[in-house]
Amino acid sequence: MDFWSRLIGGSRSLSTKNYRATSPTERLTAFKRTCNTLQQIWRSTNLPSGDQSATTHARNCIDRLNSVLSDESRGPAPHPCLAYAASSQIFVTVTKLALSSYDDGMLRSAAVFFNTLIDSEVDGVVDNRLFARALVDLVRRADKHSEDVEGRLVELLFGVANNIRLQPDILPAWFAPRSEDPDREQQVNSGAEFAGATRKDDFPLFYLLVEYVHHGGRAGDFARTGLLYLIETASRSKNLERWLIESDLATLMATGLGALYSQLGSLSFDEIPDDKMPHIVALSDHAKQETALPPALGASVDSFMSYLLFWQDTIDHCKSAEVNGTLLDHFQVLFLEQLLYPSLLESSDVEGGSTAAVLTYLYRILESIVQDDLVHRILHFLLASPSTALKVNMSISRRKSLDVLAAFSEEAAKPSPSLFNLRDLALLGLQSSNRQTVLATLRLMAVILQRHHTFARSLIWTVPGQYAKQRTVGALNAELEQLMNMATSIVDDPTLHDSFDNYLKDALWTLESHLYIPPAETTLEDDRPLEIRQEDPIVQELLNCLETFFTNSVIVNLALTEVLMSIASSHLISLDGWLLVDSSKYVYGDQPPTHEGSTEILGQIQSAYQEPLLSSSDTPTLTFALQKLVQKIQQWRKDVPDFDILVAARRDLLHQEDSATEPGRFQQPSEASPRVHSERQSRKLLLDYDIGPSLFQDPPGTLSSRQAAAVDSPLREPSIRSPSSRDSSPTRPTAAEELRKRLEQAFQVDHPHKAAAAGEKAEPTVEGAAEDEVKSGNVDEGPRSATLGHVLTNVVILYEFLLEVSATVQARSTLFGEAGYPGVGWNNLLDEQLSG
Known part of the structure; x- marks a missing residue:
């Protein structure tokens, strides 16, 4: 049969759709x-x-x-x-x-x-x-001309890898390591074999998958998953396990990660439409500045993060301790020591510098990784924690691999974190005059203290041996009363009980998660909370940032309060001397409480409930800074007759945005995940513009009352909500327009300011004469002035922060046993008395 006959016959037979063999x-x-x-x-x-x-x-x-x-x-x-x-x-x-x-x-x-x-x-x-x-x-x-063809072909490799994972006995058909010979034995003894030799002929399937792990789309997904399956199989094949250690798997993965990291550039910022900007930011003075805009990280960051998560999955799936150790060794030497740490060390904080960028990238890394071994390697190295001894029972292949890496590390002669570590960089970041750098530093500190809280003592200095002391119930009540009085002096909230209850649920969830998540840092000698060293420069810089709270960017304040709350939530750090008075410094009346030798149980209980007097000379450092902020608000209340109304209306406006965009968030706490009601989680997400327009939420069942209370408030007029809405409503009441102008006037926070109260013309604000300088991000706060509307927003943030702090103190007292009935067997005696 000639060619054309075959062609015609084949085409005809194929076009017969109904053809099916019957047997x-x-x-x-x-x-x-x-x-x-x-x-x-x-x-x-x-x-x-x-x-x-x-x-x-x-x-x-x-x-x-x-x-x-x-x-x-x-x-x-x-x-x-x-x-x-x-x-x-x-x-x-x-x-x-x-x-x-x-x-x-x-x-x-x-x-x-x-x-x-x-x-x-x-x-x-x-x-x-x-x-x-x-x-x-x-x-x-x-x-491979098309992405579809590439994806289909790599899918074949994935299918084979899956079969090998399920049936390791078929591995010899695909994996054929070179036979032993005298030359190779000499290479093993000399260590040359462990320099990461490429051995594609041994396992071509493996190298094909490695070739595509950097790709996006289906091809990359299939390649990464297939490679994970092969690495997982190493725990059931000694030959494959040894080959993976001796091959250039770890080298390829580490250098590939480094190559993607090297492609990351400086931060860029995209303009955000007014209707997409979170309302709490839109109402501030810094809405159009780069510190209030989410960084446009781009495809290069996405590629890097995808590959980093592949590293995490690899460590999780690999059941071979030897292969895992080899991968982590290369990750530390080739990526952390030779690339990531030098980029942090060599970054510049001048205008257009890279410090804010590298800190942001490190923040993204630590935010994404949950694998304990990777987290331990990163923070253990960057914070220069004491080294732990290597295991003595590792294989010859692993030892020689370590020797080669050690020689390579010494040859590179890179600086060590023992001289300048991540804590030193964080201190410089907080001291920077570049607002982007300050914000990136706060975000980085927050993610370390929150997500990887077992490293808290490496970032915040504590006093060795100074453990938290248990206080009586009466002392706790006195501390809580002081904190709550500060909050209620700012806002008279009829729904305070429900709001505090939500904060308390959030605090309990956070504290419990810290206790039950296995620590990444395994060298802790004692997990009891230690007192903060008051002279710690980082603590001092956080307090300095708190002093300028009312003129800070809203985003900076959200990040700052996140760091402070993360410290307060750490079970490794005591609140004594920092947020609460040391129990040894409490001052009682004529009859101080006695807890031993008493014969009357009720008398002992009454003594435990006795509240001490809190002396101003013993006020903790953070509490003292908060009191100074509250005192300023009290002064403004005297200078501005309707200040309370303005604050209440601003808080209502921030909460109203939630009711319009996220109605599901007002479900009952018992029916919702704790994260739904987490102000802290909302604050963190707001920093990346991942949620709706407002940080705050109303407690369940309070929405209608708030709407009724603010129905006549001029702050709810569209003319002051956003520029676009002002343009669409040209004819509004004169009172609303006057109020808008008043809120945009400068408000001097350091001295009594009556111009804004009287509606007089004020001097230019930060957004006026100095706008060009501010946009560069490389100026100090300058004259501490802001618009009245900006100050009101920060006042509301301070109020919510005080509620959150109070709830955390109460939750710690219960969960950590930091308050109770001192004395031997007190809890049992109390139970007996109550049951009797």
């Missing part, structure tokens, strides 16, 4: 006939790239094979066609035809054919070395 014998006969046709096409034409007719005919034949195999695989056994495809090795011919055609359609058909064979689980296919070679050649040499 296994007929189906096998038709299948063999199509296989023979493919063999003849290959032998007679060799499919030159320009012969489109031959390519079409070959593709039609492969499609018919796919149709027959698909029908057969869905039916009951026997499956003679699948068995014949394996025994006849027709897959070799399919590979040759697909590679010589340079046709995407042919490659797609070939991919379907191989995928069907892989899924069939027929003997002589996935465990066949000839099949392995044919598939590897197809994927390696195919001209």
